[in-house]
Amino acid sequence: GESVGLHLPTLSVQEGDNSIINCAYSNSASDYFIWYKQESGKGPQFIIDIRSNMDKRQGQRVTVLLNKTVKHLSLQIAATQPGDSAVYFCAENRGGGTSYGKLTFGQGTILTVHP
Amino acid sequence: NAGVTQTPKFQVLKTGQSMTLQCAQDMNHEYMSWYRQDPGMGLRLIHYSVGAGITDQGEVPNGYNVSRSTTEDFPLRLLSAAPSQTSVYFCASSRLQGRATGANVLTFGAGSRLTVL
Numbered sequence: 001g002e003s004v005g006l007h008l009p010t011l012s013v014q015e016g017d018n019s020i021i022n023c024a025y026s027n028s029a030s031d032y033f034i035w036y037k038q039e040s041g042k043g044p045q046f047i048i049d050i051r052s053n054m055d056k057r058q059g060q061r062v063t064v065l066l067n068k069t070v071k072h073l074s075l076q077i078a079a080t081q082p083g084d085s086a087v088y089f090c091a092e093n094r095g096g097g098t099s100y101g102k103l104t105f106g107q108g109t110i111l112t113v114h115p
Numbered sequence: 116n117a118g119v120t121q122t123p124k125f126q127v128l129k130t131g132q133s134m135t136l137q138c139a140q141d142m143n144h145e146y147m148s149w150y151r152q153d154p155g156m157g158l159r160l161i162h163y164s165v166g167a168g169i170t171d172q173g174e175v176p177n178g179y180n181v182s183r184s185t186t187e188d189f190p191l192r193l194l195s196a197a198p199s200q201t202s203v204y205f206c207a208s209s210r211l212q213g214r215a216t217g218a219n220v221l222t223f224g225a226g227s228r229l230t231v232l
Binding site for chain 2: 034041042043044045046049089091093102103104105106107108
């Protein structure tokens, strides 16, 4: 079946730099996307979401960009901090009715922030 | 407000043994689900429920049973454990608002690490 994937499995940045984590999806019917952060030994934690009728959405220090033409999703973290070190997952949902809650997760990207 | 609570955190089983992973949420969320997380494969949906008395299969349901007798609890049962079920299991819940668009923000538990020998 179709799945969500990530271009880079690891990303290392210096504290204060901006980070960009990429995600490619193959299901053109997907209309809702979420980014989760998972710290070691913990469950995934919601960061930000975006619907397919949007190209960009901003949160606190984070921005998600959606390019439906090339089926690409990215998470930008501004002024990255050591506390941002974690595994980041993108997830998609086709939306509506019986597909509710059936998130398909990517493999994850390990972000390491060096002081 | 504890959120989503999973027990046990760690469990070792022998092949063929049975056990139940417990999940409880105190947020009055209608939707609950179980995922398993394996290295390099992200999280995969096992079973889910949109309310008490209603359950359905996810992507990888074989070998697992669930029931939803109350809004708060959603246990996952392994009837005859196999080494392929060695994994980290996560329970998650959410409200049903946004259902029409499939938009749901899941709150995850801390996970249960299961090893089957």
